[in-house]
Amino acid sequence: MQLPVRPVIPGFHPDPSVCRVGDVYYLANSSFEYAPGVPIHRSTDLRTWEHIGHALDRPSQLPLEGVSASGGVLAPTLRHHDGRFWMISTLLAAEPRMFLVTADDAAGPWSEPVWIPDAPGIDPDLAWDDDGACLLTWTRFGEGIVQAVLDPRTGALLTERRRLWQGTGGKFPEGPHLYRVGALWYLIVAEGGTERGHAVTIARGPSPAGPFEACPDNPILTARGSDAPVQSTGHADLVERPDGTWAMVYLGVRPRGSSPEWHVLGRETFACEVRWSEGWPSTAGPIQPDAAPELTEHLTEAGQPLPPSWVAPGRFPADVLKAADHGRRLTATDGPAFVGRRQEHLYLRARAAMVVHEEAGGPAAPGRSGGSGGLELRIDALHAVGVEVADGRVRAVARIGAAQAVLGEAAATGETVLELRVVPHGAATPFGTDMGPDEVVAGTSGPDGFRELGRIDGRYFSTEVAAGMTGRTVGLVCSEGEVVFRSFTYSGADDPRALDGP
Missing domain, CATH: 2.115.10.20 (Glycosyl hydrolase domain; family 43)
Structure with a gap:
C-alpha cells in the first residue's frame, strides 16, 4: 500500500489526535x-x-x-x-x-x-x-x-x-x-x-x-526498514467518517541527505485511508494535498495581532514582544528571548527589518546602546543559526551545542533588513557523507539585493544532531536588552524554485 508523501499539517505538529463532530x-x-x-x-x-x-x-x-x-x-x-x-x-x-x-x-x-x-x-x-x-x-x-x-x-x-x-x-x-x-x-x-x-x-x-x-x-502501519520518503511513522488515531468509512492520522518525518539522513521540520501529521477486513483495520491509501501549498506570512503593523502560528519557548509571546512606535519591541528577560513560527516547508526565506535602539531624536545606530538580537532559525537554544546586530556590526552566527562560530560579518546601518534562506544542499558529491538535508544561508537584504554573510549545513539544526522531540522554528531573537523590529516575512515552499528571485 502506498503511504502519503505529503503531510496534511506540515512542520513540527507531532502526536496527532482527531475527532469528528457532524x-x-x-x-x-x-x-x-x-x-x-x-x-x-x-x-x-x-x-x-x-x-x-x-x-x-x-x-x-x-x-x-x-x-x-x-x-x-x-x-x-x-x-x-x-x-x-x-x-x-x-x-x-x-x-x-x-x-x-x-x-x-x-x-x-x-x-x-x-x-x-x-x-x-x-x-x-x-x-x-x-x-x-x-x-x-x-x-x-x-x-x-x-x-x-x-x-x-x-x-x-x-x-x-x-x-x-x-x-x-x-x-x-x-x-x-x-x-x-x-x-x-x-x-x-x-x-x-x-x-x-x-x-x-x-x-x-x-x-x-x-x-x-x-x-x-x-x-498495521510502519515504514521501518523501507526506503519510503516518510519515515518514523506511528502514534496514530482513528476516526470514522459520516458515511461509515474510516481514516487514520499519524506522525512521520521527511529525512533527507546522505546516510543516515536528517529530518529538520520535526514530526509532521500525515493521514491515510483505513479499510476493515475480518474485524481488523488496515491502511488503504494516502490522504494528502494534491500539492504542497506555498505560504507567505507577513507581520507588519504594530497593531496587527500576532498570527496564531506564532509561539515562544518557555513563555507566551506577549510576555516579551510588545507594540512599539516603530514596530514591535522584543525584550530579553531572564535570558535571551525568542518568538517565532514553525518552519513548515522544506525551503524558506525569512526577513526581518530591525532597529536595535531608539532615542528621542529617532533611530540610533544599531548596537550603540540598548540591545542586541536579530533573526534566528533554531531547533532549540543550543542548535541555532541567525543574523544578529550588535556593537555596530551585523554577524551571521551559528551555535551547535557548546560551540559558536561567526560565519561572516559586515557593518550595520540604522535600519537593517536581515535575511535567512533555507536552500537545497550544494554538495558536489551526492553519494558522499557531505550531503546534508539542506543549507542555511544568512545575510542582509538591501537596494542592491541579497548579501550573503555565511552559510552552513542544515544537518546541525536537525533532530538527529540536536536530539529532542520538536522541529525547527524561525523568528525574532533578542539576546540582550531590547530590540525593535519593523516587520517580519516568512515565505516557504517545498519546491525551491518557487522562492527564486531577488
Whole structure:
C-alpha cells in the first residue's frame, strides 16, 4: 500500500489526535515547551486544515516554569462527548503531570485545567463505556498500557489501575487510544520508539478492560526498514467518517541527505485511508494535498495581532514582544528571548527589518546602546543559526551545542533588513557523507539585493544532531536588552524554485 508523501499539517505538529463532530474534523498536536500550547486545527476533508487556535492559550492553563527543551505538553487526546470537547495531555516538567481541559467550541475558550495527580505517566486517552464511566487509559513506565476510571470533574481516579496490553514486543508501548467499534473494543498503540523503528499496532477485546488479542497483521502501519520518503511513522488515531468509512492520522518525518539522513521540520501529521477486513483495520491509501501549498506570512503593523502560528519557548509571546512606535519591541528577560513560527516547508526565506535602539531624536545606530538580537532559525537554544546586530556590526552566527562560530560579518546601518534562506544542499558529491538535508544561508537584504554573510549545513539544526522531540522554528531573537523590529516575512515552499528571485 502506498503511504502519503505529503503531510496534511506540515512542520513540527507531532502526536496527532482527531475527532469528528457532524461533518467537521478537529485535530490536536503536541506543543512541548512552546506557548500557546496544543494547536487545534479544523477540516472538512482531512486533507486541508485550518489552524483555529490553541487549547492552552493563557499562562493560568500552561505553567512552563522549569520546562526544558522537549519538555512541556506532549501527546494530547482530543475527543467530543456529551456535547463538549475534551483535551487531555501531560505537562512534563520535573515530573509528568496529567491534566484535562474542556470547551464548548474547539476554537475556545477552553477551561482551566483539572489536574490528575494519581496517574503518573504519559500519553493519556479518554473514552466512555456503555454506562457512561470515563475511562482513562495511559502509558505507565514499566507497566505498558494501563487504565482506570476517572472522575473528570475532580481528576480523581475511581478505581485501581489495571494493565491492558504491552504491545507486540517493541520498545516503549505508548500513545494508546481506545475505541468501541460494533460489539468490540479496540486498543491502538505506538511502539518501537518514535524514531526509525516506530510502528502502529492494534488489539481488540470484548470490553474496554480486555482481555485484548493482537491483530495477526501487526504492525498495521510502519515504514521501518523501507526506503519510503516518510519515515518514523506511528502514534496514530482513528476516526470514522459520516458515511461509515474510516481514516487514520499519524506522525512521520521527511529525512533527507546522505546516510543516515536528517529530518529538520520535526514530526509532521500525515493521514491515510483505513479499510476493515475480518474485524481488523488496515491502511488503504494516502490522504494528502494534491500539492504542497506555498505560504507567505507577513507581520507588519504594530497593531496587527500576532498570527496564531506564532509561539515562544518557555513563555507566551506577549510576555516579551510588545507594540512599539516603530514596530514591535522584543525584550530579553531572564535570558535571551525568542518568538517565532514553525518552519513548515522544506525551503524558506525569512526577513526581518530591525532597529536595535531608539532615542528621542529617532533611530540610533544599531548596537550603540540598548540591545542586541536579530533573526534566528533554531531547533532549540543550543542548535541555532541567525543574523544578529550588535556593537555596530551585523554577524551571521551559528551555535551547535557548546560551540559558536561567526560565519561572516559586515557593518550595520540604522535600519537593517536581515535575511535567512533555507536552500537545497550544494554538495558536489551526492553519494558522499557531505550531503546534508539542506543549507542555511544568512545575510542582509538591501537596494542592491541579497548579501550573503555565511552559510552552513542544515544537518546541525536537525533532530538527529540536536536530539529532542520538536522541529525547527524561525523568528525574532533578542539576546540582550531590547530590540525593535519593523516587520517580519516568512515565505516557504517545498519546491525551491518557487522562492527564486531577488
